[in-house]
Amino acid sequence: MPSTLTRPELTAADRCDRCGAAAKVRVLLPSGGELLFCGHHANEHDAKLRSVDADIQRGEE
Numbered sequence: 001m002p003s004t005l006t007r008p009e010l011t012a013a014d015r016c017d018r019c020g021a022a023a024k025v026r027v028l029l030p031s032g033g034e035l036l037f038c039g040h041h042a043n044e045h046d047a048k049l050r051s052v053d054a055d056i057q058r059g060e061e
Contacts, residue, residue: 010059028055
């Protein structure tokens with residue numbers, strides 16, 4: 001059975017790429033890139049991220 005790669009859970013050390021606040025959302029881009037956002041910036045960019053078919057993964061609250 002092939003193994004699957006999983007991303008580690010977000011921790012207190014993970015920071016938003018826009019403002020440096022605690023990251024609550026991981027975004028996996030179709031190009032293979034990854035972004036981390038706080039809740040505020042995830043909400044701000046949600047429509048655009050969905051339009052490019054990004055995989056939006058919300059962490060535990």
